[in-house]
Amino acid sequence: MSNKKKIYFYTQVIPAETGSGASVRVFTNLRAYLDLGYSVELILFLEDLNKNIELNKPLKLIEIKKIQIGSNNYKFFEKLAFYIGFPKESILNHLFPVRRIVKKEIEKRLAENNSDIHHFEYLNIASSIVGLDGNFIWSNHDLNPERYLSIQRIRNKIKKRHSFFSKHLKYFRLRRSEKWIANHSKIMLNISELETNIYQKRIKNVNSKLLPFSWPEEKFLSQSKVWTNDGKLRMLHVGSLNSMVPFSSLDFIIRKLFKIIPKEMLKKIELIVVGNNPNATFSNYIKKLASDYENIHFLGYVENLDSLFMDTDIQIVCSQFSSGLRTRIVESFVRGLPVLSTVSASNGLYGLENWKNILIGKNELEIMKIITDLLTDKSPLENIAICAKKLYVEKYSRKVHSKKLNNFINFYT
Incomplete structure (x- = not known):
């Protein structure tokens, strides 16, 4: 480990084994460096420096530097x-x-060892x-x-936010920003084939690479579950109601999918929604949509999702x-x-x-057809679960994650 370069890891997202997808992905990226034997300094940019940061194994021993950020001036x-x-x-x-704040921290560390x-x-x-x-x-x-444009479209469902001109000006500025950042990066890591391929075409000479993201806890791979053909289908939905991506998902399920499902069939379906549902604009919109359906249950934030x-x-x-x-x-x-899942x-x-x-x-009709088939026979679910676990082990696991990262570092830095 002594002959390896040090890793300075900059983030505004607090790494965590549970919670938002962002926190989980940052956690597993950080863990991958530790798995490779690197010494890591985590530079966290926080509005509140008193915020308690608890990192469990294997992140417990890393050096953490908290940097305060203020309001946007x-x-x-x-x-x-x-x-x-x-x-x-x-x-x-x-x-x-x-x-502005992040750049100062980079410059300090570059001055010590570039x-x-x-x-x-x-x-x-x-x-x-x-x-x-x-x-x-x-x-x-x-x-x-x-x-950005997708989020603006969702926001416009509730309340008009930005003009066509301002939205598309920001869109094009973001496009240019990505190009500038990519041109200064030795490696651009992406979480899916979609982004990887698009950026390879969009930005000339960019090292756009696909880095698998693993899951923090892999003990679940050894567990098995049983499905019963009882004529009912229990569907789990995870994500904050006031966050744009889960909002988009629930809006589709309630406003499009459930609208075309016959009432007698809906009685056999239970939608269990887990995630923060505060008294806020988007959350309230979803709860209002759901008020017509007795089969939708909001559990709020749940710490442990195992059961x-x-x-x-x-x-x-x-x-x-x-x-x-x-x-x-x-x-x-x-x-x-x-x-x-939907295709998108x-x-x-x-x-x-x-x-x-x-x-x-592909659409609500195809999804309804899948649900109809499962209400008749859930037996395919066991094999789908087995094959999904196999896919994870072969393409996404912690071991694959760190190995891919190591290959990129050795080749490009």
């Missing part, structure tokens, strides 16, 4: 640069105010490398400009764009709970085969 000339299109660093400062490796989680933190030179790895989790994964028949994931819920799909692979929700996850290791429907 937009500067006039940076806003002007955003509209006129230059200079690039002013545009980035306007889009990502945190980069051969070490600097890893950046998400676009906003990675934007800080533009204008600097080093062994930079950008961990990218989305098609960022497209995700729910054992007691339900499938996890349903129906978001209308590819983003955070893909992490929930991988979790289901590990836990042995088959997934029923699972887009880019590698190794998927419909009716072999996952259930995928």
Whole structure:
């Protein structure tokens, strides 16, 4: 380990074994470096420095540096640069105010040793490398400009937020930002084939690579569950009601899917919704939609999901764009709970085969057909769960995750 470069790991997302998909993916990326024997300093950018950070094994021994970030102080000339299109660093400062603070931390560490490796989680933190030179790895989790437009479309369902001009101006600024960041990165890590392939075409000479993301706890791989053909289907949905991606999924399920399912069939379906459901705009919208259905049960935030994964028949994931819920799909692979997904929700996850290791429907009609089949016969679910676990072990596991990362580091840094 002594002859290895040090890893500086920059993130605004607190790594955790449970909770949001973002926290889980950051956790497993951090763990992969430790599995490879690197010395890691975790640089966390927090609004509240008193926030208690508890990292369990294997992260317990890493060095943690907390950096305080304040409110976003937009500067006039940076806003002007955003509209006129230059200079690039002013545009980035306007889009990502945190980069001013992050960049200072990078410069301090580059001054000490410019051969070490600097890893950046998400676009906003990675934007800080533009204008600097080093062994930079950008961990990218989305098609960022497209995700921005998708979120704006969802927000417009509730309340109009931005004009067409302002939305598309930001979209194009995000596109340019990605190019600048990628050009300063030795490696751009992506979580799915979708992003990997698009960025290889979108940005010239970028080292856009697919890095599998593992699940924090792999003990579930050895567990098995039993499905009973009792004529009922218990569907689990995981994610905060006030978060855009789970909101998109639940909106589709309630407003489109349940609308076309006959009432007698709905009586045989139970939708169990787990996740924060605060008194807030999007959460209240979903609860209002659900008020017409007695078969939808909101459990709120649940710390331990083990019993729910054992007691339900499938996890349903129906978001209308590819983003955070893909992490929930991988979790289901590990836990042995088959997934029923829309095409968009699972887009880019590698190794998927419909009716072999996952259930995928193109639209509400196809998903209803799958549900109808399962209400008649759940026996295919056991084999789907077995094949999904096999896919995880071969393509996503902790061992595969760290091995791929090691190959990229050795080749590109």
